Amino acid sequence: MELDPITKWLIRISSSILIFLGLILVIAIPLLALKASSVISLIQETIQSDLKDILTGLIEKL
Structure with a gap:
């Protein structure tokens, strides 16, 4: 299944955000x-x- 370039970049950006948030939490x-x-x-x-x-x-006192 081939994804269009915009979708690929959106997936890359969202993956990067999730990885960054995971590192911050760690x-x-x-x-x-x-x-x-x-x-x-x-x-x-x-x-x-x-x-x-x-x-x-x-x-x-006692």
Whole structure:
């Protein structure tokens, strides 16, 4: 089956766009996961520190 030149170029352009978007996702998703992990870790450390301070204050009052 022979395709006309315009159709061939449209297929090439759409394929290139799909490949480019796939590469962006392959790079972006791990970076976003790393960022989310570091934010969660920071929040966890903050909460842990606050809880230690609260417990220390409660123990000192007793």
